[in-house]
Amino acid sequence: MTIRCLLLCLTLLSVTSLAHAAPRQLTLFSDASLIEVEIAAKKGVAEFSFPAPIKETTLRVRPLDNSYSIGRVDLLPFKTSDKLQKELDSLTEQKHRLEDRLKALDTREGIFAAAAKSQSSKAPRKTKTNPDPMTSVRQGTDFAIAQLEAVFTARRRAEQDLKRLEGKLAGLQKTAVGGPTVRVSVTPATGRIKVAALLKDGGWTPRYDIRIQGNGTALLSLAAHSSVSLLDGYAVSVTPAAVSAGQPIQTYPFSTAGSAHLADWQLLTEKEQVTTSPTPSFSLTLKNTSPAPLAAGKAVIYYAGEYLGTTDFPGLAAGATTTVTGPK
Structure with missing residues (x-):
């Protein structure tokens, strides 16, 4: 019990x-x-x-x-946590020091490059204190070149350290x-x-799949892609409307790939010019026979099921025509 x-x-x-x-x-x-x-x-x-x-x-x-x-x-x-802010400040200071080191290395390079050039251009003159002028010139030139090599090595290491540090700093700044x-x-x-x-930033951007059917028509599918990173732990949906329209009447769920299929239209095409091999290219004029205007975005072109590339899709009012070419 x-x-x-x-x-x-x-x-x-x-x-x-x-x-x-x-x-x-x-x-x-x-x-x-x-x-x-x-x-x-x-x-x-x-x-x-x-x-x-x-x-x-x-x-x-x-x-x-x-x-x-x-x-x-x-x-x-x-407000950024004190611990995170302290780490950000430390990485920022390290970044400034590496940038200062690179500036100093640029100055050292200029000095030793000038010294090497000066040594190699000297006219050898034998004196009591310099009985073998050619050896002295070679030694001076070798020393300057050795210093230049050290500068180049130090710069390469500093640039690599700076790149790694900037990556770490960028990652922390996102969390901040x-x-x-x-x-x-x-x-x-x-x-x-x-x-x-x-949210201050957000919304979705249009992406179109244009499938040329070779009979004077093309199937145009509109999908919504997020313009910002999606939030973990949230149920994400998309509406075709603008926020000024108020609470959305209809929404579509986002797929795991971060997109939502919104609509399909069968549009009329003219002046189709398609090359599938060896270098794909396409050009066609589309007429928007749908009742809705089509916003500008990116388009993916298919011909007989074959992917031909992407291109920019200009905004297209209802009843208007536009020409898309590519790939771009």
Whole structure:
């Protein structure tokens, strides 16, 4: 009986945890990205740190139940941790020192290059103090060249160290960029809220697959590609609309490849010129017979199922025509 009660309690705890899991949604509009997160308050306070900077005046906070009420809302700016900032400062100082060393090596190279040139251009003159002038000239030239070799080696090592350091610094700087933290007082103390805001950067870019069918038509497929790195732990979807259209009526899920298939159109083609081998090329005029304008983006061209390359796709109004050539 005791074991049964324990199993029942564990099951209820598991269900409760799932019910209170914080769903995270990222919706990509054509010109912006909307982040929405559900969070539960602890001791009357709910906090959420945005993973990236947000646009001003776009923050919204609402209770998820009519019995909940929202009190004070504070938006705290992003702050790099002291440990990370210390490491960033240390790497930046190392970078400046390597850059200073490279400048010094440039100066040393100029000095010893001039010395080598001066030694090699000297007219040998035998004197009492210099009975073998040719040997002295060779020794001076060899010394200058040896110093130049040392400079070249030191520069190569410094450049390699600088490249590695810049890579490490760039990686840390990415982790040092984040969004603000929203802090909300909630009643009751365990109330749940939904936080939403537009990210400062985001949206999606069009990518078209144009499949030339050789009969005066081409199948044009529109896919949405994210213009920013997708966030881990978020359900990502895309809508063809702009953010000014309001809450999206229809959304499409992103695939694991980071794209979403939005629409297909059968368009009329003219002046098809296709070469498939040995060097592929294509040129064709497309007429937008769809009711919707097609935004500018990138296009991938196929002919009889064969990939021929990519090209730029200019914006195309409904009923208008354009010519695409490539590959580019």
